[in-house]
Amino acid sequence: MKYNKIKRGTFLSRPNRFLADVIIDDIPQRVHVKNTGRCKELLVEGAAVYLEDHEADLRNRKNRYSLVAVEKIDHSAESEIRLVNIDSLAPNKVVAEALQSGDLILPGLEEGLLKIKPESTFGDSRLDFYIEGITGEKAFIEVKGATLEEAGVARFPDAPTDRGVKHVLELCRAAEQGFFAYIMFVVQMKNVLYFEPNDVTHAAFGEALRYADKKGVQVLAFDCSVTQNSMHLGQPVPVRL
The missing domain is CATH 3.40.1350.60 (Trna Endonuclease; Chain: A, domain 1)
Known part of the structure; x- marks a missing residue:
């Protein structure tokens, strides 16, 4: 399973379970979160996140980006980075x-x-x-x-x-x-x-x-x-x- 176009960003906050505020290319963006679970241990301020870019399909969408993955600090493995996909689909x-x-x-x-x-x-x-x-x-x-x-x-x-x-x-x-x-x-x-x-x-x-x-x-x-x-x-x- 592959995504067509991915951008890297920095997580800021999650105003509700469907949306997040993220910085992408130094610009604050409100993005869709493809997971309605809590994800509290993943979506923390400053976390590196990866977003699917829907630029080619903006007419059918409210948000250009969808948050699909996040880098989590793996404290059980000497602070290595664990990449976690959070796309519920x-x-x-x-x-x-x-x-x-x-x-x-x-x-x-x-x-x-x-x-x-x-x-x-x-x-x-x-x-x-x-x-x-x-x-x-x-x-x-x-x-x-x-x-x-x-x-x-x-x-x-x-x-x-x-x-x-x-x-x-x-x-x-x-x-x-x-x-x-x-x-x-x-x-x-x-x-x-x-x-x-x-x-x-x-x-x-x-x-x-x-x-x-x-x-x-x-x-x-x-x-x-x-x-x-x-x-x-x-x-x-x-x-x-």
Whole structure:
């Protein structure tokens, strides 16, 4: 997944969850934030950020720039810079690419995929992917992007998500009806030790995830290779529930 045109800037503030004030080429700009999560540990004053430039499509947009990535000081690695993608649309895109290319092989579907359908309804929810295996398997996948990292541990969510709990429980119902069911946490950075639910922020989500695991929903996590203008699905990350 690549962005067409990227500019570097300096983060100033975030007046609301949709907008941020950033300095680009020494000029203050108000930009769109492509993530409605809190991102408080990432979007701090003075942080270097990367923005998608929509100059070619200004007629259809209020803001020329969209904030898609941020440099985070990695205190667990002797103050190295950790580049984190915060574009909430990116996880689904990289999973779709990996499914289509065959780079992502799901447990139980090792023979390959016959059909990949994004945004499919099951019950009262719209899940991210419906897929069918070559040998007749049917499955649903729900994808969640994880941008919160502390001391090398990735966590989700960074804000309470009743919608996320609903999706997890819908996957449980799918598993009960004979579907393969997967929830996949796409960690939008490299070099994490493991993934775990963020029980401090939303205990109900952690409880739902552990319940789903017992009901046969497969809980997966992958890191990502992130550059200033791209993100690609990386390697599996251990999950601790």
